[in-house]
């Protein structure tokens with residue numbers, strides 16, 4: 055199947071999952087996870103209807119920006135972001151999904167202030183307490199959300215999570231449900247509903263329908279659009 059056919063299939067699956075959950079399909083954004091893909095593949099995906107691209111690596115983001123690969127789409131940063139690389143990301147992407155520490159949050163605020171812009175962000179939550187993964191712990195989430203209120207140049211738009219790798223269909227629903235509950239709690243209790251929270255980023259190729267059933271507003275899909283990933287390209 056071509057990329058265009060994959061895009062059509064995934065968009066139709068999203069539509070069906072939304073309708074089954076009693077939700078409007080327009081509430082859900084498909085973000086194409088473009089790690090390891092070439093600029094040409096990204097352009098094909100955008101021509102096929104992709105409106106948001108999600109990048110994992112700063113080097114790939116820079117290369118694709120330089121060649122104008124994202125024309126016609128938004129760009130999000132969805133990978134782990136090191137504090138020393140915020141300059142290459144802040145102001146260049148529409149949304150950063152992976153803010154998971156006070157240090158990173160402060161660095162983003164400082165860079166956004168320098169550029170005189172407001173950077174939209176999500177807080178990434180480590181739902182299962184996995185040591186190997188990024189994401190703020192559930193216990194530290196409220197304080198980090200609270201801190202965003204003090205920062206004039208960042209705008210908290212929602213939450214993101216990558217649940218543990220699952221063995222069986224449906225395994226991750228409990229995590230999606232948990233993230234949704236945290237999202238509601240943060241919106242109501244920490245931000246007093248005075249916020250622009252509108253993004254719940256969860257669900258990937260294997261489980262985006264479950265994520266939509268549990269309230270996802272943005273799903274990040276790679277393999278189901280592009281097929282198995284080519285190996286990471288080396289950057290010097």
Ligand SMILES: *Cc1c(COP(=O)(O)O)cnc(C)c1O
Pocket residue numbers: 087089110132133216258259260274275276277278
């Ligand atoms: C690669 C990636 C995805 C997409 O994963 P697939 O299983 O290929 O759909 C989603 N989110 C993040 C953060 C990723 O790195």
